[in-house]
Amino acid sequence: xxxxxxxxxxxxxxxxxxxxxxxxxxxxFALTDDGVVTVIDTTTVPDDDLLAAEASCPVxxxxxxEESPHP
Ligand code: SF4
Numbered sequence: 458x459x460x461x462x463x464x465x466x467x468x469x470x471x472x473x474x475x476x477x478x479x480x481x482x483x484x485x486f487a488l489t490d491d492g493v494v495t496v497i498d499t500t501t502v503p504d505d506d507l508l509a510a511e512a513s514c515p516v517x518x519x520x521x522x523e524e525s526p527h528p
Contacts (some may be wrong), residue, residue: 463499463504463522463523463524465485465496465521467494468520469495472493472516473515474493476488477515479494480513481513482499482502482506482507485498485499485506486510494518494519
């Protein structure tokens with residue numbers, strides 16, 4: 458089975474600082490002093506937590522997608 462790598466993108470301009478993603482995937486996301494999301498390290502948390510963080514965002518500021526394997 459091929460292990461997929463998830464790509465995580467955040468839109469800090471859309472983020473309203475709810476903190477849901479930080480609750481779902483601590484270690485992957487954090488809030489800056491300005492109260493917007495920043496990515497810490499998405500490789501240290503389970504894929505399910507990243508997907509839960511994406512789903513929990515009230516403004517859809519997190520996009521998790523599968524990274525295409527390089528040929
Ligand atoms: S869940 Fe969405 S709105 Fe809330 S802090 Fe994370 S990115 Fe921002």
